[in-house]
Amino acid sequence: EVQLVQSGAEVKKPGESLRISCKGSGYSFTSYWIAWVRQMPGKGLEWMGIIYPGDSDATYSPSFQGQVTISVDKSIRTAYLQWSSLRASDTAMYYCTRVYTGSLDPFDYWGQGTRVTVSS
């Protein structure tokens, strides 16, 4: 069974750093792109970027380029999303997803989401 299991909810202060994780199982982790999607409270879905675990090739949405870093450790089948300096506007639910086959494909499996709250 394909599963993406994300790390737990986080409460942080503005300016703090954070890394959240997404562990894949039940499939060939290095063969499928992983995407990150943001959902701000009460709002829609926003694509942040993708990474290919096989070679760590990453592509970012222009809206998120320079704001976050997507990385992967294929030895432990885990993808990461990190911030060096959080802002209140980063408060959101973050989902990791598996991309169907190629880098441009629908998202067939989703993690349960990681809620990030940034507040002073």
Next chain:
Amino acid sequence: DIQMTQSPSTLSASVGDRVTITCRASQSIDSWLAWYQQKPGKAPNLLIHKASSLEGGVPSRFSGSGSGTEFTLTISRLQPDDFATYYCHQYKTHPVTFGQGTKVEIK
């Protein structure tokens, strides 16, 4: 970026109704469109890809159509489990983009 516009934003319907949601792209995306269902507090779930291909396990009352810039998601007979928010998603080109969502509410 390709803009995706869904209509309506909210839809009130009754069990058994036929429901149609429209998604328009700001430029042609051929058939590179997916539809997702999201229930409160849950991750989205893929319903349809390539505009009209139903995912395994998705009830046949869901169907998708369209190509180019105009697409529809139809629920033939609305069931209680279908009250949720629906999103379209273009994956023709990066950055991939989503519609703003359509909330299907109980009338």
